[in-house]
Amino acid sequence: MFKFEFKKVIKLKYPIIIILILAFTLSLNELSIINKWHLIDNKNVKNVYERSSYLSYLVDNIYSLNLSEEDKKALERIELAEGLNFLDGTYNKADEAKDEEEKLLIFREATFEYANRQKEIIDKFGIEVPEEMQKDMDWNDFEEEIIRKNNTFLFDSPSSLYAINPFRVLIESSNSLFSIIPILAIVIISISMVGEEKLNGSLFFSKFQPIRTRDVVLSKLLVGLVLAILYSIFAIAFSLILSRKAGYPWLNGHLEVYRIFTEDGSFKYYLAYELLIRIVLYFLMMFMFFESLALLISTKVKNHFSEIFVISTILLILYVLTNSFESFRLAFNPVYSLNIKNNILGYIEYSKSKNYLEEIYIVNNGYIQYYVYLILSIVFLFLSEKNWWTVREGQKRKGKSAESHFGFEAEKLTKAPSFKIMIFASISIFIVIFSVLIAKDIKMDDYNSNGRLAFDIKNFRDNVVENAENAAIFTGDEIPASEKAKVEKVEKLYQEALKAYDYYKEGNGNDYYGLKVTELENVDRSGHMSIDNYVANTASYTESSELYKYLSENDIKPLTLSYTIFISAYQEMAKEASSFRDDNIYSHSSLYLPRRLERTYPLDLIIIGIISMMALGGYSFDKEDGNQIEFLYTEPVDRRKYHTRKVLSSFLVGLLGLGIIFVLLLILGLISEGIGDMRFPVVEYIKEIDPEKIMLEQNSYFKLTPIWKYNLRLIISYIFQIGFISSLGALVSIFIKEKLKVVAVSLGIIGGLAYLQSLVKSSIKIISPFSYIKASKMANGSTIIGSGIKTNNIYLSLIILFIWTIILLLIGLYIVKKKEVK
Structure with a gap:
């Protein structure tokens, strides 16, 4: 049964292509944001006290040491001299090295020598060091032997600037490469294939074959697991290949030491390749959990849209809560468990009170939870087996005449399960993130008050x-x-x-x-x-x-x-500023709430995603519901009017969705804080300048605009974006049978081309519709930054989106006139 299911995947081709593109895109994205300093700052920290910090720590705390005044002065002078001699001597030798590897060896040996000399000085003065410091000194001695044996290089010395290698990049990228994004993508792919079988009846037909239900359900899970394994292989291969192409030497990176933090301070560690194996293994276990959960949900709902949105909404809410509240960062939170590297290795946590360091403690969630999730996936699988044949998707509708066509198209969209689900999902999502904002505001108000x-x-x-x-x-x-x-x-x-x-x-x-x-x-x-x-x-x-x-x-x-x-x-x-998005305005009033959400979360992408799920579909409804497209073509239907009405109905349903979202935000803000101050200012960029000349230009490159005007521009931008997406979705639906795939391909085209466009510098960005997919940037004029447009004009952005909407509409009209939609 499994072989039969896998052959179907190979025959479809698109699942393999999607995971191939996903693996390449995530690997390229991670490599593009990992510069050398970023990697050093986010390395696997092995100690509180690094090799170079022994004397520095003691000198910083010199007045608490039981030393004579003469010894205190001597210790400080030694620390200064040792530090200068180490740096000067090491850098001088390194400058004379024949190649990079010899330079790294010089830094490594000098770091070991410097640490040993510091310990000799500590022994000389008879200084009693803190317990944690002593543990780290012992670990460093233990690690030194492994490093020499494997001929690898350090994380905690000047050599770390040069010792970046493909395997280190891969390990540091693992929390992104093996995250919720690929899991959700593969789950959607595999569940959509089950949904397609429900639509054409082949899944229900297999009930009457001499096949055990358990084998059918298990084969679906195994196909998804194989896709996850293929993704893992592609992600690892792309990450290593791209890193080598970027010029990073190998340097035995697969043998680097990653310390496992334990409360007893024991010397446990993984080599890099051992750590990677465990990361992939636990990633696959987490995938099985989410995949089996999706299969279980699929037995409780009438269409595959519902199961995908239920699990996506749950994951999004958990993601928001996990990133907002420390109390949600638990081992048995499935979203937090995808922080696999940190869970396996553990990490050092610092507790502070009144700005002073009170305690250093170890956090290590271990790996037990992954086996619990594996057991849960087996339980979900058995539960799925019991109700596997109770739900059958696909119901033939009665045809409608061409005269009532426009209303019929709008009715198909609004009565579709996806529309109702997305209304519920959007209300749930916005209430959750709004609650998170209120909690932050209460905390900050208490802090100020x-x-x-x-x-x-x-x-x-x-x-x-x-x-x-x-x-x-x-x-x-x-x-x-x-x-x-x-x-x-x-x-x-x-x-x-x-x-x-x-x-x-x-x-x-x-x-x-x-x-x-x-x-x-x-x-x-x-x-x-x-x-x-x-x-x-x-x-x-x-x-x-x-x-x-x-x-x-x-x-x-x-x-x-x-x-x-x-x-x-x-x-x-700048990539390094991605964590400083929040503009620290602690207000959730009706007027400021859209701006606040955009600054705190990717509101633009959330709204476009929700509206796409509500409004896109096009010809897929006619193909899914009893192949109604054949019935319509038996009547004297003007195919161009038929296509135009599909675009218009998608556009109007999209406006309805946008209206629901903004009314919800208005009500939430009004109830909690009121309408807000209409005068509150927002920066609007009016021309692009060289950032280095900003002090000379002073404020001539921007102006302040009131918040009500910003919101008006924001809504208008969304309206034109909805028009573009509606036209694109209708065009895509000509070639695709399922609504879910129409949505996925449409958003994939927009997201993929926007990302690829961001990697190139060309004036073509000015006329590209993908330069204007973020409504917030259109509203504040920041689309001009890096675009080649010297002055901001929102009308130019709107005109370009409108022109592309018409172009896509005309292409669709030409195709449906020449080609029969099937």
């Missing part, structure tokens, strides 16, 4: 004062001028935080935001009040200054955390 920021800065100030006093004790003199300056600066911050607390309680936006204006005007390039402390670039700084001036001058209610900055679209374009 209770003066926590001032309290935190006070602790920081006390620490700075203590360090200054210790510096005076160490030198035997008065507090150095540099330390005095630090104390004065942090004292100023503390006094401003106290004022901010008072202004926030009073609702005094003029003075509250005025403090921020003053701070940004006096920002310097060093110290605590530095632009570098905001993780922001010049564009973010420039735009934030203007925003805060406007907020202060118009006395708008305080809605931000005191010391924060708005991230510019110019900075968002």
Whole structure:
């Protein structure tokens, strides 16, 4: 039975092609965002105390050590001299190396030597080191032997900048390559094949064959599992090949050591290839869980659309909750369990109180949960077997005359199970993410209302004062001028935080935001009040200054955390800024909610996805429901009018879906916070400039637009996007039989071409419809950034989308006139 099912997959071809494209795209995407520093920062951290930090830690805590004043001074001088000699000597030798591998060997041996000399100094002074530090020193000695034996290189030395290799890239990318995205994609592919068999009756017909029900159900699961295995092979192969093409040397990366964190501190580890095997194995176990769950759901619903949307909605809600609340990050949360590498290895967690490090502890969820999910998948499989034949999809409808055709097309869309399911799913999704936003806002309001920021800065100030006093004790003199300056600066911050607390309680936006204006005007390039402390670039700084001036001058209610900055679209374009999307406006009012959701979640993509599920279908309805297309072609139907009405009905149903979403957001915001302030400003980009010249241009490249105007532009942008998608979906449906595939192919075309377009620099982007798939960027004018368009004009974006809508419509009209749709 399995062989028969797999032959069907091979014959279809498209499942293999889809997973091939998916594996290549995810591998390419991960490689494109992993630059050298990113990989170092997100490495598998093996220790709290790295080899180079022994003496540094002791010198930082020199006043708590039981040493004489003379020994304290000697220790600090040794630390400084050792560090300088190590760096200078190592880099000088490395510069003379014949090749990269010899350079890496020099760095590795120098790092080992430096660590051993530091331990000798610690023994010399008879210093008792912390327990965790001693464990890490012992681990480093143990790891050193393995590294020499396998001839690999370090994560925690200057060599880590050069020792990036294909296997290290693969391991670091594993949480993305083996994530919910490929699992959901493969589940949808395999379930849609089951749905197709329900439609044509072949699945129900097999009931009367001499085949056990268990074999039928098991074969469906195994086909999906084979697809998941093929995806894993493709993903690994593409990742390694692309990394080699990118110039990363092999460097025995498959033999690198990955430490397993345990509470008892035992020396357990996996070599890289052993870790990869386990990651893939547990990924396949998780796939079996989701696939068997989908098969079980398929026995409880009347169509495969329902099962896909039920499981997709559950996963999306779990994903949002997992990323928003720490309490959901549990081993038996299936979404969190897909963080496979961290679950296998464990990681170091730090607990802080009052800005001070209180405790270092180990988190290790292990691997037991994956076997639990495997057992659950077997249970789901048996439950699926009991009801496998109870549901049969596909019901022939009565034909309608061409005269009532337009209403009939709209009725088919609105009465389709997918429309009702997506209404329910969208309401559920938006209520969940709205609840998450409210929870964040309550937390931030409590933080501001209770003066926590001032309290935190006070602790920081006390620490700075203590360090200054210790510096005076160490030198035997008065507090150095540099330390005095630090104390004065942090004292100023503390006094401003106290004022901010008072202004926030009073609702005094003029003075509250005025403090921020003053701070940004006096920002310097060093110290605590530095632009570098905001993780922001010049564009973010420039735009934030203007925003805060406007907020202060118009006395708008305080809605931000005191010391924060708005991230510019110019900075968002940089890959490293992807985690700074939230603009820190803690408001969920009706007017601001769409903007807030767009800044916190990919609202554009969620809305387009939901509307596509509701509105797309085209000819697939006629082909699915008793092949009604043949009946229609027996009547004198104008095929061009027939196609046009399909596009228009999709467009109107899409508008209905858009209206439902925005009315829901309006009601949620109105109930919880009210309509909001119509004057609240949003940055609108009016021309593209070189980011390096932003300080010279000042604010001439953008202007502030009120939130109501931004929302109006946002809705208009969505309307034109719906027109384009409706025309594209109708064209695609000419060649495809199932609605689900029509939606998947349409979104795949849009997403795939938009991604490929982002990888090239060409003026063709100006006339490409895929440059305008994000309504939020059209609304604030940021589509011009990197597009080659020098000035922003939303009308140009709308015209281009409209032209492409007409082009796709005309292509569809030409095809249906020349070709019979089957």
